[in-house]
Amino acid sequence: MTPVDHPHWHAWTPQERATVIDRDALRRLVLAFYDRVQTHPDLGPVFEKTIQGNWQPHLDKMVEFWCSMMLGTRTYDGRPLPAHLALPDLHDHHFTQWLALFRATATDVFCPEPAEQLCIRAERMAASFRMALAIQRGERLF
Numbered sequence: 001m002t003p004v005d006h007p008h009w010h011a012w013t014p015q016e017r018a019t020v021i022d023r024d025a026l027r028r029l030v031l032a033f034y035d036r037v038q039t040h041p042d043l044g045p046v047f048e049k050t051i052q053g054n055w056q057p058h059l060d061k062m063v064e065f066w067c068s069m070m071l072g073t074r075t076y077d078g079r080p081l082p083a084h085l086a087l088p089d090l091h092d093h094h095f096t097q098w099l100a101l102f103r104a105t106a107t108d109v110f111c112p113e114p115a116e117q118l119c120i121r122a123e124r125m126a127a128s129f130r131m132a133l134a135i136q137r138g139e140r141l142f
Contacts, residue, residue, distance in 0.1 A: 028109050
């Protein structure tokens with residue numbers, strides 16, 4: 001599925017960057033970020049194998065995840081680590097790509113201070129996931 005065919009392709013359009021982290025801005029972040037993930041040559045296939053074109057449930061879940069993380073809504077009830085550990089094609093180098101794409105998207109959607117808050121949280125999460133993935137697969141990180 002190309003991004004233009006994706007039902008959320010037009011759900012986010014560039015506008016003034018958000019000055020605060022709220023639900024609407026987080027939704028814009030998630031939609032813009034996963035539009036980019038889908039077309040990324042390395043990240044897209046890793047997610048597509050599991051999502052198989054049905055992105056809506058994942059997008060909804062990611063909005064709730066980020067609202068829970070950043071706003072304390074407690075509306076996310078998933079377990080992100082096991083879901084990512086189950087992706088056989090996910091490797092350490094994907095986290096660097098994911099973070100770069102996330103940072104670029106966050107700085108497009110948010111002003112510098114809230115974008116940095118989001119990126120710090122994403123970096124902590126990625127570090128935790130990288131360690132767990134390495135431990136699970138018996139790999140060395142360093």
